[in-house]
Amino acid sequence: MAIAPLAISIGDPAGIGPELIARIWDMRRADPMPDFACVGSAALMQAAAMKDGIDLPVARISTMAEARDAFGEALPVIDLADVDYTPGRPSEAGASLALAALDRASALAVRGEASAMVTAPIAKAELAKVGFNHPGQTEFVAEACGIPAEDAVMMLAGPSLRVVPLTVHVALAKVPSLLSTELIVRRTAIAARALQSDYGLSSPRIALTGLNPHAGEDGRMGHEEAEIIVPAVRQLQAQGFAVRGPLPADTMFHAAAREKYDLAVCMYHDQALIPLKALDFDQGVNVTLGLPIIRTSPDHGTAFDIAGTGRPSVGPMLAAIRMAGDCAARRHANSYAA
C-alpha cells in the first residue's frame, strides 16, 4: 500500500509559512520530496506565492486521497477559510485560521489519512488571543493524540546535533522546581525508544547535561546534579539505555564532544536550542517524539520581520518535510516487517 501524503498546516498566515510552502511545492520536480497537502487557505496561498514571483496552481481537495493525484500539477489545499494575506501583520482572523489548520492537520494524521503532519510556525502569543491555551503546538498535538503532554517530547535535530530540552516553554526561574528524577527518566526513555523506532539507531548514545555551571562542581555550584540527575542516569542505565552524565553543558557541544553521543538531553529550553540553532539553524527540525503520529516543524518561528520579502530560507521547512517523509517511510516499512 502506498504511503499517504503529508498534511502541512499553514501556520500563522502573516508569518513565513505560506511563502515557504509555495516555494517548496514549486521545487518538487528539481528536488523530489514526499507528496503533501497544505491545510489552510487556497486564495491566501496563491497571494503569498504571487508576491514571491511564483505562479501557483492550487487544487482544492476535500480528502487526502485526492492530494497524491493532484500534487504533480498543483498544490493540493484543504481550504478552510479566506483570510487576507498581510505578511508581517498578524491578525485574529489569521490566528483563527492557523488554529483551525493545526486542528484539521492533527485530525488527518490521527486518523491515518495523512502519513505525518508538518506544522508551519505559529506565534504563540497571537494564538492565545483566539483561545489557544497550550504552551505550544507540541502539547496541542499530544492532546489530539490522547496522550499526556509530559509524554510528548520535543527534539530538535540537524546535521550536527540532536537535542531534547526536558523543560520547554517555562520561565527559567521555574526550571529547578520542575526537574525531577522521574521526569528525566520518563522523557529520556521516550526519546531513546523513538530514536530506535523512527531513526534506526539500535542503541542511541545519550548524554545528559548538568543544570548548573560545571555540572555543579561537586556541589559547590548547586545540588541538582547529585540529587536529581545522577539517580536518573543510574535508573536509565539499569533499564539498558546507553546514557551518561551529567556533563558540563558548556563543553559538550564542540565538534569532538558531539562525536560521542547521538542525542544531548538538556535541562531547559535555551541550553538545548542555542547550540542547535548556532550550528544548524538552516536545517534544524523540531520533531515531537513519543506520539502515535509523526509531527515535525521547522526550528524557526514566524519571522514576521521578513515575511513576504522573498528572503526566508526554505532550508528548515524542507528538512522538516523530508524528516516527516523519512519517518513515515520507516514506520510503513516496520509495519510490513512486523
Ligand SMILES: NC(=O)C1=CN([C@@H]2O[C@H](COP(=O)(O)OP(=O)(O)OC[C@H]3O[C@@H](n4cnc5c(N)ncnc54)[C@H](O)[C@@H]3O)[C@@H](O)[C@H]2O)C=CC1
Ligand atoms: N515551530 C514554531 O511554531 C515556532 C514558533 N515560534 C514563534 O515564532 C514567533 C517569533 O519568534 P522569534 O523568536 O522571533 O523567532 P523566529 O525564528 O521567528 O525569528 C528569529 C530570527 O530568525 C530569522 N529567521 C527565522 N526563520 C528564518 C528563515 N527560514 N530564513 C531566514 N531567516 C529566518 C528571523 O527573520 C529573525 O531575525 C514567536 O511568537 C514564537 O512563539 C518560535 C519558534 C518555533
Ligand SMILES: NCC(=O)COP(=O)(O)O
Ligand atoms: N522553541 C520551540 C518552539 O517554540 C516550538 O514549539 P512548538 O510549537 O513546536 O511546541
